[in-house]
Amino acid sequence: MRIFLVIFFLIVGVGHAQEVLVEGHVFDKKSMTSVPYANISFLKTLKGTSSDEDGYFYIDVPESYLERDVHISALGFKDTIMSAKVISENNKIYLKEESFELEEVVVSHSLGDSQVLNPISSYSIKSGFSSAETPWVLALYFPNIGAAKKYLERITIYVQKNSKFKRESSKFRLRLYDVDKNTRKPNHDLIRKSIILESSKTEDFVSIDLSSMGIRIPEEGIYVGLEWLFLPYNWYTNTYKHAITNKKVIEDRFAPTFAAVYQKNQNFKTMVYGMGEWSDFAIKAPGNNENLIPAISLKMSKKR
Numbered sequence: 001m002r003i004f005l006v007i008f009f010l011i012v013g014v015g016h017a018q019e020v021l022v023e024g025h026v027f028d029k030k031s032m033t034s035v036p037y038a039n040i041s042f043l044k045t046l047k048g049t050s051s052d053e054d055g056y057f058y059i060d061v062p063e064s065y066l067e068r069d070v071h072i073s074a075l076g077f078k079d080t081i082m083s084a085k086v087i088s089e090n091n092k093i094y095l096k097e098e099s100f101e102l103e104e105v106v107v108s109h110s111l112g113d114s115q116v117l118n119p120i121s122s123y124s125i126k127s128g129f130s131s132a133e134t135p136w137v138l139a140l141y142f143p144n145i146g147a148a149k150k151y152l153e154r155i156t157i158y159v160q161k162n163s164k165f166k167r168e169s170s171k172f173r174l175r176l177y178d179v180d181k182n183t184r185k186p187n188h189d190l191i192r193k194s195i196i197l198e199s200s201k202t203e204d205f206v207s208i209d210l211s212s213m214g215i216r217i218p219e220e221g222i223y224v225g226l227e228w229l230f231l232p233y234n235w236y237t238n239t240y241k242h243a244i245t246n247k248k249v250i251e252d253r254f255a256p257t258f259a260a261v262y263q264k265n266q267n268f269k270t271m272v273y274g275m276g277e278w279s280d281f282a283i284k285a286p287g288n289n290e291n292l293i294p295a296i297s298l299k300m301s302k303k304r
Contacts, residue, residue, distance in 0.1 A: 020066065022084065023058035024091035026051045026074065035095055037173060037194060037229055038074035039135040041275045042084060048134030048275075050230040071276040075175070076192045079276060115150075117142050117298045118268060120158055120261060122204065125295055127260040128160035131228040132238075132253045137175060137273040138281070139186050139225035140294045144217045150300045152176075152215040155224060156207040158259035158295035159199045165236040169198045170255035172234075174208065175225030178218045185271060185278045186223040190215060196229075199256040217300055223271070224296050230254050259295035268293050 026035040034055030041048035042065050049059040051074075065084055072080045077095040087093060118140075129138055144150060155174065174195040177186035191213065197206050228234070234254040242249050262285045270293050272281040283292040 018063050019060045020063050020088070021058060021060055022066075022088050023056070024087055024093060026055045026057065026072065026093045026095060028077070029094040029096050035074050035077065037196070037231075038072055038077075038093075038095070039227070039230070040093075041071045041134045043069045043071055043081070043275055046133035048230060050135055052231055073273075073276070075173070075189060075194050081276070114153060114299055114301045117300070118263065118293075118296060120156070120205075120259075120295045120297050124261045125158060125160070125204075125259045126262070127292060128257040129260055129294065130162075130253055130255075130257045132251055134274060135228045135230045135254070137225045137227045138258065138294055139175070139177065139223040139271050139273065139278075140296050141179070141221055141223050141267070141269040141271070142217075142298050143221045143267045144219060150217040150302055152210045152213070152217065152222075152298070153301045154207060154209050154211070154299040156205055156297040156299075157197070157199075157226060158205045158297075159203075160257040160259045161201065161204070162236075162255060162257050164238055164253075165201075165255045165257075167201075167233065167255070169200045170234045171196055171198050171229055171231065172256055173197070173227040173229060175223075175227055176215065177223040177225060179220040179223065181220060184269075186225065186273070190218075190222070204259070211301070222298075224298060225273070226258055226294060226296075228254055260292050261295045262290040263293045264290050266291070270294065 026038040028035055036051060036053045036055055038051040039048065040057055042061065047061055049057050051057040066088055068084050069081050070084045070087060072093055072095065074095055076098060078098045080095055174197055176190040178188050178190055180187040197208060199206050236253055236255060238251045238253045240249055270281045271278050
């Protein structure tokens with residue numbers, strides 16, 4: 001039986017409060033250029049959106065949400081928290097660039113001795129992760145076992161077809177993180193380039209060749225993150241009956257639906273980022289110790 005898991009952690013009732021439109025643009029404070037695909041979340045709620053290719057965003061929220069704080073995150077910039085009322089009045093968000101040293105690696109020799117971590121077969125896919133209400137990053141940890149220097153060669157992400165999503169493709173962002181030595185959570189982005197991928201209705205996977213980028217696997221391992229983008233391009237509605245009231249509920253959701261598999265190896269840890277923090281995301285298979293994890297395969301090679 002195939003099941004779909006909607007990622008959320010907090011339910012906040014808002015009743016029938018009057019809604020207001022909050023809109024604006026996200027800018028790089030230094031260069032004053034637009035910041036595309038920034039994720040914007042109202043803290044302590046399940047309400048959020050993303051800026052589009054031009055840095056523009058809009059969202060309808062209950063009027064009471066103007067008294068809340070908003071968390072803004074974007075690749076290459078410091079996470080920012082500011083008042084929703086200030087955003088509503090000024091219609092602008094300015095982000096400061098995040099500065100830290102990245103190890104520059106250039107692979108000048110051919111790669112060999114390829115190894116695939118978490119190989120996926122189509123029959124093993126039984127579940128999927130979708131997102132509603134606010135954008136999330138779903139990240140899977142891959143350990144670096146052994147002392148040899150290893151480099152990323154290819155990442156393959158499996159998706160599930162969704163009859164309710166009518167477009168031919170959907171967009172999401174690929175994130176790569178090193179590991180915090182103390183918390184074991186995702187830490188810094190390993191690349192500053194925004195990698196936007198598209199999943200097609202005719203394919204059940206998206207694969208990207210990263211060998212030319214020379215990305216070395218950190219000693220502590222690596223997290224591969226899948227970031228939903230709450231864009232009109234990815235939007236669709238899902239209708240279901242409420243489990244308690246039995247009333248029809250119409251819910252906004254955003255593609256794609258990332259496929260999931262059960263994995264016995266406990267080294268493959270899943271975490272999710274939303275509203276400014278990373279949280280463990282552990283779902284056990286009924287009756288055993290297998291974990292449900294995103295269906296992501298990572299191919300890496302040693303340098304010859």
